[in-house]
Amino acid sequence: MNQDYRACRGSMQPSFYDPEKSYEENFDEGPFGLFADGKVIEHQGEPQTMFLGQKVFLPFGIPAGPLINGNFVKGALDKGFDLAVYKTVRTRQHPCAPWPNVLAVKVDGDLTPELGDEGVIADHSYSQPLAVANSFHVPSSDPDFWQQDMADSINHAKLGQVVIGSFQGTVNAEGNIQAYIDDFATAAKLVKEAGAKVLEANLSCPGPGDGRLLCRDLELTLRTAEKIKNEIGDTPLVVKIPRFEEQGALVKFATTLSPFIQGISAINTIQSKIINPAGRPAWPGEGRMMSGIGGAPIKWAGLEMTKRLTELRDEYGLGYTVIGVGGVITADDYCQYRSAGADAVMSATGAMWNSLLAQECSKARPPAALRGDRPAHEMTLLTSQMGLRTRHQGPHPDDLTLRYMNV
Numbered sequence: 231m232n233q234d235y236r237a238c239r240g241s242m243q244p245s246f247y248d249p250e251k252s253y254e255e256n257f258d259e260g261p262f263g264l265f266a267d268g269k270v271i272e273h274q275g276e277p278q279t280m281f282l283g284q285k286v287f288l289p290f291g292i293p294a295g296p297l298i299n300g301n302f303v304k305g306a307l308d309k310g311f312d313l314a315v316y317k318t319v320r321t322r323q324h325p326c327a328p329w330p331n332v333l334a335v336k337v338d339g340d341l342t343p344e345l346g347d348e349g350v351i352a353d354h355s356y357s358q359p360l361a362v363a364n365s366f367h368v369p370s371s372d373p374d375f376w377q378q379d380m381a382d383s384i385n386h387a388k389l390g391q392v393v394i395g396s397f398q399g400t401v402n403a404e405g406n407i408q409a410y411i412d413d414f415a416t417a418a419k420l421v422k423e424a425g426a427k428v429l430e431a432n433l434s435c436p437g438p439g440d441g442r443l444l445c446r447d448l449e450l451t452l453r454t455a456e457k458i459k460n461e462i463g464d465t466p467l468v469v470k471i472p473r474f475e476e477q478g479a480l481v482k483f484a485t486t487l488s489p490f491i492q493g494i495s496a497i498n499t500i501q502s503k504i505i506n507p508a509g510r511p512a513w514p515g516e517g518r519m520m521s522g523i524g525g526a527p528i529k530w531a532g533l534e535m536t537k538r539l540t541e542l543r544d545e546y547g548l549g550y551t552v553i554g555v556g557g558v559i560t561a562d563d564y565c566q567y568r569s570a571g572a573d574a575v576m577s578a579t580g581a582m583w584n585s586l587l588a589q590e591c592s593k594a595r596p597p598a599a600l601r602g603d604r605p606a607h608e609m610t611l612l613t614s615q616m617g618l619r620t621r622h623q624g625p626h627p628d629d630l631t632l633r634y635m636n637v
């Protein structure tokens with residue numbers, strides 16, 4: 231199937247990552263579509279919105295995943311995605327799962343965890359409401375390659391744009407937990423060395439041991455975050471998490487991690503069983519039955535987490551920045567996230583099939599009442615509950631005064 235055919239379905243453009251091509255072909259030949267047209271969007275004036283110590287024009291961008299190397303990051307920056315996350319890297323080369331790595335899924339309405347467990351049908355035909363499953367197994371090139379590539383893409387960023395470096399640790403064959411934590415921290419150090427001004431730890435990856443997602447093991451997560459923060463010092467650390475079902479678990483997570491992190495990006499995809507139209511597993515190979523779904527059907531969960539995280543921040547006087555992710559397909563979705571309290575918003579699936587999404591969002595304005603007038607508790611510094619506060623916690627003081635003055 232060629233890209234033009236798929237592009238004709240609904241109002242979608244060809245994706246800048248072509249799901250019909252292998253990961254390697256995308257890596258070598260991409261990005262595609264409008265990301266490859268050479269046109270650069272120029273912002274006018276001065277950036278006004280603070281994002282983790284950096285001024286940006288629009289607190290909107292593409293989260294970890296679709297921007298698989300520096301060429302994709304540059305394509306995103308050129309099209310006005312002022313926040314661009316370089317896809318999650320590791321301390322060593324790691325292979326990609328076999329093709330296909332992205333499939334279209336059909337979900338009627340909201341994707342609940344229960345529906346995901348029942349199974350969702352996937353095929354190669356992309357249409358609205360846009361939703362995709364992905365299964366890559368977080369491939370990475372060797373740091374010798376990605377450090378230079380990431381540095382090039384950071385240098386490409388213009389005034390008011392930020393490239394965020396995403397990373398994770400790799401589980402070792404011995405199941406050595408300390409070695410895993412050390413590997414995570416080494417990945418952070420390498421990303422910082424590449425010049426990233428903001429780092430993002432992917433805590434939505436399977437940890438060592440029982441295969442649970444790392445963020446579901448609070449003690450291990452805390453040890454990992456502490457080690458990373460010691461390694462990167464004042465550089466802001468964002469953590470990427472999936473939806474937490476249990477409010478109690480989310481409260482513990484946020485309050486425990488808060489001294490070590492400056493931002494929370496939520497949500498990652500919703501894990502689901504992916505089957506083909508014949509009812510068989512859609513992905514070839516072992517261990518791929520469950521994979522993550524992004525796009526329109528998970529917007530409810532991303533918005534819900536945004537609200538819960540901002541409310542928690544207010545209630546406990548925490549200082550993290552909230553990056554709302556999940557099902558942002560239109561400029562109106564961007565506004566809904568901003569209205570829900572997100573300091574920044576990102577779109578993976580929606581942006582893949584609409585390279586103009588950032589430009590559309592830049593013309594939209596969230597309702598005025600929701601743009602400013604944040605209560606003073608935003609400036610509260612957490613000292614009580616934990617009795618433990620590092621100088622790294624909380625936004626830069628400039629953030630506190632500027633964050634809500636601008637959209």
Ligand SMILES: Cc1cc2nc3c(=O)[nH]c(=O)nc-3n(C[C@H](O)[C@H](O)[C@H](O)COP(=O)(O)O)c2cc1C
Nearest residue numbers: 293294295318497498499524525556557577578579
């Ligand atoms: C093709 C693709 C690859 C992804 N790879 C990663 C990744 O490497 N690391 C990560 O933290 N999230 C990854 N994600 C998850 C996205 O960052 C995002 O959290 C999720 O897709 C929900 O956003 P969406 O509804 O806009 O797609 C990936 C998503 C997609 C669609």
